[in-house]
Amino acid sequence: MEIEVICTGDEVLTGKIVNSNFSYIAQKLEDYGYSVKRGVTVGDDRDELLAAFRLAGERADAVIVNGGLGPTVDDLSQEVAAQAAGVGLSLHEDWLRRMERFFHQRGRTMPENNKKQAMLPQGAEMLDNPIGTACGFAVRIGRAIFYFTPGVPRELFRMLEEQILPRLLRASPNPGVIVMRRFHSFGLGESHVDQLLSGLEAMDQDGAIKLGFRAHYPQLETKLVCRAANEGQARAKLAPVADEIYRRIGNFILAEDDDTHESVVQSLLLERGETVSLVENLTGGLIAQRLSGLPGAEEVFVRGVVGLSPREIGVGLGLEPSEIDGAAPGELARMLAQAMRRASGSSYGLGVIGRLDGPPRGRAGHMTSAIYLALASENGVITRDASLTGHREWLGLGAAEMGLDLLRRHLKGLPVDEKIDFEKRDEKPAERAG
Amino acid sequence: MEIEVICTGDEVLTGKIVNSNFSYIAQKLEDYGYSVKRGVTVGDDRDELLAAFRLAGERADAVIVNGGLGPTVDDLSQEVAAQAAGVGLSLHEDWLRRMERFFHQRGRTMPENNKKQAMLPQGAEMLDNPIGTACGFAVRIGRAIFYFTPGVPRELFRMLEEQILPRLLRASPNPGVIVMRRFHSFGLGESHVDQLLSGLEAMDQDGAIKLGFRAHYPQLETKLVCRAANEGQARAKLAPVADEIYRRIGNFILAEDDDTHESVVQSLLLERGETVSLVENLTGGLIAQRLSGLPGAEEVFVRGVVGLSPREIGVGLGLEPSEIDGAAPGELARMLAQAMRRASGSSYGLGVIGRLDGPPRGRAGHMTSAIYLALASENGVITRDASLTGHREWLGLGAAEMGLDLLRRHLKGLPVDEKIDFEKRDEKPAERAG
Numbered sequence: 085m086e087i088e089v090i091c092t093g094d095e096v097l098t099g100k101i102v103n104s105n106f107s108y109i110a111q112k113l114e115d116y117g118y119s120v121k122r123g124v125t126v127g128d129d130r131d132e133l134l135a136a137f138r139l140a141g142e143r144a145d146a147v148i149v150n151g152g153l154g155p156t157v158d159d160l161s162q163e164v165a166a167q168a169a170g171v172g173l174s175l176h177e178d179w180l181r182r183m184e185r186f187f188h189q190r191g192r193t194m195p196e197n198n199k200k201q202a203m204l205p206q207g208a209e210m211l212d213n214p215i216g217t218a219c220g221f222a223v224r225i226g227r228a229i230f231y232f233t234p235g236v237p238r239e240l241f242r243m244l245e246e247q248i249l250p251r252l253l254r255a256s257p258n259p260g261v262i263v264m265r266r267f268h269s270f271g272l273g274e275s276h277v278d279q280l281l282s283g284l285e286a287m288d289q290d291g292a293i294k295l296g297f298r299a300h301y302p303q304l305e306t307k308l309v310c311r312a313a314n315e316g317q318a319r320a321k322l323a324p325v326a327d328e329i330y331r332r333i334g335n336f337i338l339a340e341d342d343d344t345h346e347s348v349v350q351s352l353l354l355e356r357g358e359t360v361s362l363v364e365n366l367t368g369g370l371i372a373q374r375l376s377g378l379p380g381a382e383e384v385f386v387r388g389v390v391g392l393s394p395r396e397i398g399v400g401l402g403l404e405p406s407e408i409d410g411a412a413p414g415e416l417a418r419m420l421a422q423a424m425r426r427a428s429g430s431s432y433g434l435g436v437i438g439r440l441d442g443p444p445r446g447r448a449g450h451m452t453s454a455i456y457l458a459l460a461s462e463n464g465v466i467t468r469d470a471s472l473t474g475h476r477e478w479l480g481l482g483a484a485e486m487g488l489d490l491l492r493r494h495l496k497g498l499p500v501d502e503k504i505d506f507e508k509r510d511e512k513p514a515e516r517a518g
Numbered sequence: 519m520e521i522e523v524i525c526t527g528d529e530v531l532t533g534k535i536v537n538s539n540f541s542y543i544a545q546k547l548e549d550y551g552y553s554v555k556r557g558v559t560v561g562d563d564r565d566e567l568l569a570a571f572r573l574a575g576e577r578a579d580a581v582i583v584n585g586g587l588g589p590t591v592d593d594l595s596q597e598v599a600a601q602a603a604g605v606g607l608s609l610h611e612d613w614l615r616r617m618e619r620f621f622h623q624r625g626r627t628m629p630e631n632n633k634k635q636a637m638l639p640q641g642a643e644m645l646d647n648p649i650g651t652a653c654g655f656a657v658r659i660g661r662a663i664f665y666f667t668p669g670v671p672r673e674l675f676r677m678l679e680e681q682i683l684p685r686l687l688r689a690s691p692n693p694g695v696i697v698m699r700r701f702h703s704f705g706l707g708e709s710h711v712d713q714l715l716s717g718l719e720a721m722d723q724d725g726a727i728k729l730g731f732r733a734h735y736p737q738l739e740t741k742l743v744c745r746a747a748n749e750g751q752a753r754a755k756l757a758p759v760a761d762e763i764y765r766r767i768g769n770f771i772l773a774e775d776d777d778t779h780e781s782v783v784q785s786l787l788l789e790r791g792e793t794v795s796l797v798e799n800l801t802g803g804l805i806a807q808r809l810s811g812l813p814g815a816e817e818v819f820v821r822g823v824v825g826l827s828p829r830e831i832g833v834g835l836g837l838e839p840s841e842i843d844g845a846a847p848g849e850l851a852r853m854l855a856q857a858m859r860r861a862s863g864s865s866y867g868l869g870v871i872g873r874l875d876g877p878p879r880g881r882a883g884h885m886t887s888a889i890y891l892a893l894a895s896e897n898g899v900i901t902r903d904a905s906l907t908g909h910r911e912w913l914g915l916g917a918a919e920m921g922l923d924l925l926r927r928h929l930k931g932l933p934v935d936e937k938i939d940f941e942k943r944d945e946k947p948a949e950r951a952g
Contacts, residue, residue, distance in 0.1 A: 102541045390796075
């Protein structure tokens with residue numbers, strides 16, 4: 085099936101906003117085993133929209149159109165869709181009533197121009213939008229079925245998942261469901277994990293399982309997608325493959341699906357009724373930001389101190405300047421973690437102390453950073469150090485991840501000193517190629 | 519002039535990376551008075567590339583192609599460009615020597631497959647890339663001039679600025695240069711600033727000045743673009759208009775051009791030989807992150823404390839629980855800022871303390887947050903409070919900006935309590951429309 089995606093709107097075409105809806109749609113389709121053949125972006129321009137719809141109707145089987153369903157005059161999708169399909173517009177009574185109710189529930193009267201949002205091309209099938217006033221619709225133009233979706237991201241996401249993907253699957257020669265499991269890891273690069281997981285897809289003899297990756301430094305997402313007749317069957321097929329993933333790279337997996345590194349650490353602490361406080365320099369408060377931003381954070385996150393000079397931080401925590409001045413960096417991280425634990429009364433004091441070596445060098449502005457981690461608890465202090473290379477921002481991201489990872493590994497009783505791929509490498513971080 | 523942009527590469531087409539290069543190109547062209555008519559995204563696929571080049575060559579005057587210039591087999595731009603132009607490839611000797619030198623300077627031998635990057639369509643004009651091995655090139659296909667650019671963002675940015683835009687300007691009926699000045703403000707919404715600056719473009723009788731905006735909450739960028747015969751003339755035309763901008767919204771302007779709110783605050787502190795320490799809760803360390811991430815930060819940023827409970831933070835700073843418990847929130851912010859100033863020995867103690875009111879409500883998950891700001895110095899404490907509405911993440915961003923703004927305004931001797939547009943509004947933050 086040849087799928088084309090058309091994104092509309094002056095804000096996207098002029099670059100005022102970055103078109104993340106396109107990548108969302110493309111990734112979601114990939115997850116379900118479909119590929120986007122091409123993407124087109126046009127503005128709120130009647131002629132351009134018409135030309136784009138007609139062209140896509142000639143060359144694609146399915147077209148997803150994003151944007152242009154709003155109530156204002158520059159929202160042209162319904163009108164131009166009708167023109168391209170060679171039909172008129174007609175009022176969708178059900179959707180009009182839904183909109184009126186929507187406004188009524190919010191104590192407002194529906195403005196007259198919203199009525200436009202219930203005008204659909206004749207013969208179009210309405211696609212429900214449970215969280216907004218822009219309903220989607222499906223209509224044939226040329227040889228393709230077009231699916232029109234709202235530009236508001238969360239409305240698009242739900243419509244894609246609940247309305248469009250099930251229709252694509254039902255229309256396929258081999259209907260069924262798709263179930264995906266995602267494994268977030270830290271410390272191993274994409275090609276390394278790919279190699280460690282070789283042969284995994286072959287575990288399912290029907291070829292129903294597909295393995296994929298998405299790197300977003302410093303984490304890597306490993307995706308396992310299974311297509312089957314129903315969800316139970318899909319989950320049953322996925323289970324042994326997921327177990328095998330854990331056997332091969334389990335220690336590096338920090339969270340699954342919608343969980344995050346910080347939410348997993350928070351849950352582990354909550355289970356044990358424990359709390360943590362932080363000392364950060366190179367990471368500039370990144371760990372504090374991640375841990376303090378979660379719902380319920382107040383139960384596990386006590387306090388974080390951010391400074392650039394470890395000496396300054398130490399004095400603020402009540403250490404004597406004389407103790408600090410002679411200490412090697414690893415020793416200093418240990419002292420700071422302990423002092424923070426003492427000062428805050430937390431179960432754990434986590435110190436992530438880094439030292440940038442020298443000025444940026446090379447064309448990519450690489451720097452090497454020595455990172456010293458220390459986790460103080462009632463049982464003493466665990467330490468770990470590492471040397472990372474990269475842009476300053478990447479160093480901070482990597483160091484923050486290592487800090488959370490040290491805590492996670494300790495809480496789960498895993499080894500805390502497994503070598504990671506990002507250490508002491510002088511390579512450019514993955515970037516778009518030439 | 520009808521301009522089309524073609525972005526190539528499987529990583530972009532599958533959504534593995536978000537296509538920020540497209541919005542960069544479109545914005546840059548807008549700044550120079552050009553509009554992109556449409557955008558097309560295709561993968562590393564010979565047939566699709568050829569079809570896209572041919573179609574664009576029929577309908578556009580200028581086409582910017584991004585990506586596909588790398589050394590590997592899936593980089594097809596030169597080859598398909600030659601095919602679409604109906605010419606062969608030939609070795610660009612100068613670029614080959616440049617590449618060999620490039621590798622030599624880095625102590626490496628050029629791999630054989632990089633030679634491919636010097637093979638350009640016959641008759642193409644080479645476009646210099648001073649920071650990478652992928653040179654660009656310009657070639658005619660159909661009725662359009664095509665400009666091929668590398669996918670690595672910083673290489674694209676330089677080539678666009680240094681090679682392509684000057685060529686577009688030279689080819690225009692009215693050649694000259696474009697000079698842009700950017701004014702970053704906080705506190706006034708786009709439509710409000712648009713209204714406050716009405717009539718501004720008319721100050722230049724030749725119509726050479728164009729005003730534009732780009733909102734990235736919580737800041738707004740006001741852009742002033744001037745086209746003139748040379749840079750001196752453009753700057754002379756811009757100066758009185760920029761002065762008028764300052765007359766109308768000057769207090770709200772926090773930085774110009776490449777400066778940021780935090781870099782301006784740092785410069786103001788450096789000039790006075792002063793330092794700052796922070797106390798944050800709702801913002802989760804966001805201000806510490808911004809101030810500590812700048813080169814030279816160690817001279818002005820002393821320490822930041824992040825916590826969720828103001829009581830907990832206060833006790834950590836040596837306040838008595840009994841003092842804290844009875845205090846109203848505004849008073850608490852004052853006490854924390856003073857305690858931080860005392861404990862850290864900084865010139866300023868800045869406290870940004872927020873309280874989220876109630877659970878998320880409404881379909882967008884809005885929350886109201888009361889924010890209490892306090893800036894302690896040797897002359898006493900300045901306070902300000904405000905009520906913001908929005909998603910939790912937006913509340914943090916807004917509160918961090920208000921904190922930096924309080925400090926900037928104080929350091930510049932500006933009023934610190936001017937009402938901002940984001941206060942107590944129950945509207946959705948600007949978002950892509952239906």
